[in-house]
Amino acid sequence: MKDDREAFFVVRKGDLIGVYKNLTDCQAQVGSSICDPPVSVYKGCSIPENTEKYLLSCGLKNALYSIRASDLTEELFGTLVPCPVQQLAASRGETSSEPMTKKRSQEVVWSDYGRSCTLEFDGSSKGNPGQSGAGAVLRSDDGLWTCRLREGLGVATTSVAEYRGIILGLKYALGKGFTSIRVRGDSKLVCMQIQGLWKVKNQNIASLYEETTKLKDRFLSFQIVHILRDLNSEADAQANLAVDLAEGQVQEEIDE
Known part of the structure; x- marks a missing residue:
C-alpha cells in the first residue's frame, strides 16, 4: 500500500458506490440500524487519474463521490483490499486479512441488492x-x-x-x-x-x-x-x- 495520504475508501451501500478520502466520512455510511442495507468497505491506494476524470464527468467532485454499481468498469478502482474498520461486516463473520483479487472484490462489493x-x-x-x-x-x-x-x-x-x-x-x-x-x-x-x-x-x-x-x-x-x-x-x-x-x-x- 502506498502512502496513506493517497488512500481512498470504497463503500458499497445498497445500489450505491461511494468513494471517500478519509475514514470519518467513510464510517458515517455504516449504519447501525438492522434496516440499513448491507455495507461493504474496501481500501485502495491511489485513485487513478482516469477515475477522477470519470467521476468529474458525472458531475461528482470534491472529497465525496458516488456512482451506481451498474456503472462500474473493471479497471475503475484497481486492486482493493478489505478494510479492517468495517465492524459491521466483522460482526457477520465477513472479514478477511488477505488481499482480494480485483475480480473477487468486485463480486463482493458490486453484487446487486434488491430491485x-x-x-x-x-x-x-x-x-x-x-x-x-x-x-x-x-x-x-x-x-x-x-x-x-x-x-x-x-x-x-x-x-x-x-x-x-x-x-x-x-x-x-x-x-x-x-x-x-x-x-x-x-x-x-x-x-x-x-x-x-x-x-x-x-x-x-x-x-x-x-x-x-x-x-x-x-x-x-x-x-x-x-x-x-x-x-x-x-x-x-x-x-x-x-x-x-x-x-x-x-x-x-x-x-x-
Whole structure:
C-alpha cells in the first residue's frame, strides 16, 4: 500500500458506490440500524487519474463521490483490499486479512441488492399559482419496465407541483416493490432540501417535505441528484399533460 495520504475508501451501500478520502466520512455510511442495507468497505491506494476524470464527468467532485454499481468498469478502482474498520461486516463473520483479487472484490462489493429503479420527476403550474400537474417516469434497472405517471393537482404553485411529482413516483415505486431508487429532477429546491443542504422555510412546503422524507426512508437505498431541465424532458411532458386532468386524477402508462 502506498502512502496513506493517497488512500481512498470504497463503500458499497445498497445500489450505491461511494468513494471517500478519509475514514470519518467513510464510517458515517455504516449504519447501525438492522434496516440499513448491507455495507461493504474496501481500501485502495491511489485513485487513478482516469477515475477522477470519470467521476468529474458525472458531475461528482470534491472529497465525496458516488456512482451506481451498474456503472462500474473493471479497471475503475484497481486492486482493493478489505478494510479492517468495517465492524459491521466483522460482526457477520465477513472479514478477511488477505488481499482480494480485483475480480473477487468486485463480486463482493458490486453484487446487486434488491430491485432497483430510476425516478425522474417534475411539476408544472400555469400561473404559479395556477392549474398544475405532477409528472413522474420510472424505469427498472433491468430495462424491462417503464412507467409514466401524471396527476392533476388543481391550483398550486410550481414548488408544490414538483414535490407532488416526487411523491407520486416514490409511492408508486414502493407499491411495485422497488427497494433501491435513484431520483433525478430539475427542481433545485426539492433536490437540495431532500439532501438536507437547504432549509425548508415555506410552511406550505414543509408537510410535503416531511412526506417525501418518510417515503425515501422506506427504501433500502436512496439517492437524489439535480439535473438540467433539458435532461428531464420526459417527466416535464407528463407534468404538462397532468395540468388538464381533474384534481386528484392519476393516469399511468406502462411499457413492458
